[in-house]
Every structure is written in C-alpha cells, then in structure tokens.
Amino acid sequence: MLRVPALPEFDPSDEVESAVIRGLARSWPRRATVRRTELDLDALFEPAKADFPEALIPFRDDPRYRQLEEGTRDRIRAWGWIAYNKNVIDIEQHVVNPGFQLLFQDGLGTGLGDTLRAATVQAMVDEQYHSLMHLNASALTRAHRGRWLSDAALPHGLTVRRHRDAVARHADPRAAALTALAFTTVAETSIGAYLSLIGDDPSLQPVNKATVVLHRRDERAHASVAAELTSLVYEHLNSDDRRILVAGLLEGVDAFTGTDFSTWSAILAAERVPGAAALVADTAFGPGDSRLVQDCSAIRRLMESIGAGADVPDSW
Numbered sequence: 645m646l647r648v649p650a651l652p653e654f655d656p657s658d659e660v661e662s663a664v665i666r667g668l669a670r671s672w673p674r675r676a677t678v679r680r681t682e683l684d685l686d687a688l689f690e691p692a693k694a695d696f697p698e699a700l701i702p703f704r705d706d707p708r709y710r711q712l713e714e715g716t717r718d719r720i721r722a723w724g725w726i727a728y729n730k731n732v733i734d735i736e737q738h739v740v741n742p743g744f745q746l747l748f749q750d751g752l753g754t755g756l757g758d759t760l761r762a763a764t765v766q767a768m769v770d771e772q773y774h775s776l777m778h779l780n781a782s783a784l785t786r787a788h789r790g791r792w793l794s795d796a797a798l799p800h801g802l803t804v805r806r807h808r809d810a811v812a813r814h815a816d817p818r819a820a821a822l823t824a825l826a827f828t829t830v831a832e833t834s835i836g837a838y839l840s841l842i843g844d845d846p847s848l849q850p851v852n853k854a855t856v857v858l859h860r861r862d863e864r865a866h867a868s869v870a871a872e873l874t875s876l877v878y879e880h881l882n883s884d885d886r887r888i889l890v891a892g893l894l895e896g897v898d899a900f901t902g903t904d905f906s907t908w909s910a911i912l913a914a915e916r917v918p919g920a921a922a923l924v925a926d927t928a929f930g931p932g933d934s935r936l937v938q939d940c941s942a943i944r945r946l947m948e949s950i951g952a953g954a955d956v957p958d959s960w
Contacts, residue, residue, distance in 0.1 A: 660688055660854040685780070685851055689788050693849045696724035700841055700936070702903050703927040708919060716915055722789045723911040725852060728842070729778035731801035731904070732859070735831050736771045738804045743828025744768045747873055751821050754880040756873070763869055767832075770866065774859050781855040797914050799906050803831065806899035810892065819888050822881075825874065826892025830900050830943055832870035836863045837939035838900070871946045878950045890952045893943060897960070901937040903928075 701724060703709045709717070744764045750756055756764075786793045799805070807827045814820040839860040842853060878886060905928045912920035928934065940960040947956050 660850045685784050688851055694721055694847050695785055695849050696721040703923050706923060708923050719915055722785055722793055725785055726782050726793045727798055727907050729782040730795050730798055732778045733775045734801050734804045736775045739807050739827050739831050741768050741771055743825050746821055746825060752877055754877045767866055767869055770862055777855050781852060784851060798910050802902050802904040803899045810895055822885055822888045823892040826889050827896040829870050829874045830893060830896030833867045833942040833946060834900055836860055837937050867942055875950055890955055897940055897943055901935045903934050903936045
C-alpha cells in the first residue's frame with residue numbers, strides 16, 4: 645500500500661521533539677503537519693550541556709587530550725556534533741539516495757513493480773527530511789557555539805570516501821551499480837546502530853538527543869525496506885553479480901563501522917591543538933578495536949537470509 649510521505653513520527657507531548665519537527669515544518673510549509681505555536685529550538689538550547697558524548701571521541705583517554713583546556717575540549721565536542729551531523733547528511737546524500745535512485749530506475753534490470761518503486765521514492769523523501777533535521781541541528785550549534793564550526797573545514801565522511809573509491813574501481817557500470825547498492829544497503833540497515841551511539845545521557849544537549857531519536861525512529865522502517873529490496877534484487881542476479889554484491893556489502897560494513905580519523909584530524913587542526921598529528925596517529929594505530937559502530941547484526945541477518953552467511957566475518 646502506498647503512503648503519503650509524512651513528517652517523522654514524534655511525541656507531541658515532548659517539547660524538544662516537537663520543536664525539532666517544527667523546524668522541518670517551517671522549512672517545508674506545504675507538507676507541514678505541525679502548526680502549534682510553542683518554544684523555538686533556540687529557547688531549548690542549554691549552554692551548560694555538552695554537544696557530543698565524550699565517549700565517542702577516539703582519543704578521549706589520552707593524557708594529551710585530557711590535559712587540554714576545558715574550553716578547547718568544549719569546542720572539540722561541538723566540532724564532534726557538527727561532524728556527526730555532516731556525516732549523516734553526506735551518507736544520505738551521497739550513498740543512500742543514489743542507491744534508491746538506482747532501484748527506482750530499475751538500473752539493474754530486476755523488474756521492481758510500482759509498489760516497490762514507490763517505496764524507494766518515499767524513502768528518498770524521508771531522507772531529505774533527515775538531512776534537514778541534522779542541518780538544523782548543526783545550525784543551532786553554530787548559532788550558540790560559534791560560526792567558525794563550518795562543514796567546509798571537514799572532509800566527506802569515511803563511508804562516503806570509501807563508497808566513492810569502491811564504485812570508481814569498477815570499469816563495468818553494472819559492477820559499479822551493484823557496489824553502490826551494497827553500500828546503500830549497509831547504510832540503511834545499519835544507520836540505526838550509528839544513531840544509537842548518541843544515548844540518553846542527561847548531560848547532553850536535549851535538541852541533539854531529540855534529533856537523533858526522531859531520525860532513528862524513522863530508520864526502523866527504512867532498514868526493512870532496504871533489506872527487502874536488496875533481497876529481491878539478489879534473487880534475480882547471476883553468480884558473478886551476487887559475488888560483487890556480497891563483496892560490496894563486506895566492504896560497506898568495514899567503511900561504515902570504522903572510526904573516521906581524517907575528520908578528527910581536521911577538527912584538531914581547526915583548533916590548532918599541539919601535537920595533533922601524533923595524537924591521532926597513536927590512537928589510530930594503537931591497540932584495541934578502532935571500530936566506532938559495533939552492532940553489525942542487521943547486515944548479518946540480511947546476508948544470512950540471502951544465503952551468504954558463510955561470508956560473514958567472525959568479528960561481526
């Protein structure tokens with residue numbers, strides 16, 4: 645059954661969630677479903693609260709970071725939130741929507757019907773809302789923390805860079821399309837795990853938490869849509885195509901779960917932190933698991949369902 649695209653599901657009794665949704669409604673008035681006059685996002689900003697969890701900063705336990713002035717660490721946390729939002733937006737714009745566009749156009753010739761093609765378009769509309777939510781959240785942070793927190797200072801995220809490189813390696817357009825679809829599938833089935841990294845810590849900025857909660861709620865449906873579409877495509881592929889798709893899924897997970905040290909290098913450079921290169925390098929090449937996202941269960945279930953469970957690494 646087709647559905648009319650709607651604003652992300654939210655709790656009307658929650659003033660922070662409602663304010664985030666009103667930010668979307670004002671930006672997209674013809675599709676607005678929230679009209680009540682209530683608090684704006686600016687009124688909900690709490691300057692004393694952290695913008696980003698300390699636990700997600702990869703070098704958080706390094707003495708060189710711990711010895712930085714608290715003001716510098718505050719700015720690094722603000723940068724962390726800006727980078728987090730930029731990464732979400734980049735994935736939506738450069739990985740997810742191109743893959744859905746490929747499916748909508750039946751670029752792999754697997755004959756998706758009208759209902760499934762409509763589902764891909766509806767998902768693409770939702771992704772634009774998600775991008776706008778995170779864009780609004782970054783704009784709020786910039787307004788209160790400083791306009792220097794520019795997306796332009798940061799590179800594309802690790803998933804986008806690896807997606808670009810993986811697709812470019814294939815001279816054959818079909819192989820490139822299969823790889824792009826694989827990255828889209830990983831992003832859509834695993835984005836919930838990435839969003840869950842921002843927990844319900846009371847010390848965090850409430851608007852930031854609400855933005856993530858709203859996005860995560862929407863993505864529960866998207867994950868099942870992406871998995872179903874990929875499964876249907878897989879059924880129509882020959883053995884060579886299946887091999888390429890599975891290889892793309894494995895590479896996509898490796899990219900999606902990894903810590904983006906290039907972005908953290910850019911953040912420390914923007915703040916002119918002494919010894920930044922050594923701090924990042926020591927963290928990146930030091931002992932321990934460098935993965936940011938640990939939950940690979942969604943893509944594991946998908947690979948098992950299509951008969952590729954033997955290819956799933958034990959580390960998942």
